[in-house]
Amino acid sequence: MSDTSSRDHNRDNAIRDNAMSLAAISNARPPTEDNAWTRRLVLFLRVMAVLAVAKGLYHWAQVTGFVGGEDDAFEYQPMAWQTATVYFAVIELVAAVGLWLATPWGAVVWLTTVVSMAVIELMFPAIYGGSLLVVGLEALLLSAYLALAWMAARERPP
Template identity: 35%
Template sequence: MVFLRMVAVSCFWFGLQYWAMLVGYAGGGMARFDLLLPAWRAAGVSLAVVFPVAALGLWLAVSWGPVIWICAALGQVLMYTVWRDVFGSNILVPAMHALIVTVYALFRIALFLERREKASRVSSGLP
């Protein structure tokens, strides 16, 4: 639960960064929506919406939270790896997402193994 909330805070921060960029608050107004290239407009608006939604889902620990988060993270990874000629190269963001997704997967595997072991130890007490 603590891990999901930490990821939720980071997703909310990403969302705020995209909103600040789009409204001209960040970057001295040079990355306002009306000044962006169409690819950045699409990516910026999408991620400005998806990251806060993912943050809400992760914070509440609902089943759709990690799904939305993975979609947003995948979008950013694709931006900075596959389409780096359009969005620029930023190896830190894909590396960070890969690390956090790996830690999340390890937590899920550990939780699954713990629940499976606990279920196998349960006995009904009947002969």
């Protein structure tokens, strides 16, 4: 085998390997209407991620004193309020990351935050005021997620 044909063979192998690695990265199947509900679910999760970031940053603003006056300072609040605020400051941001990535654990953490907020509002109204509006909104978001997840699961065969 000559040096020229050996170089051509090596170059052809390099081109083929490069093409194969790019094909592995790219989305080989174009988006179709077959997975419309999955796309809607991912969009919903991304919107919830942005909302979770906003809520988490708001709770951190309460902890650090960026929100509220001197009378509303974190250290002057009851221990139950402080505990709940720190809990939501952390878990909302963790949920936001998982939701944005559309991972199963992100949805589980987000569902935990939704249920936790509803329980705190209903069972412990002294902490955040017991707003039925918040409970209703959380129930509406949970229902929307469950409906989208169900529809997305129906469009994929088992």
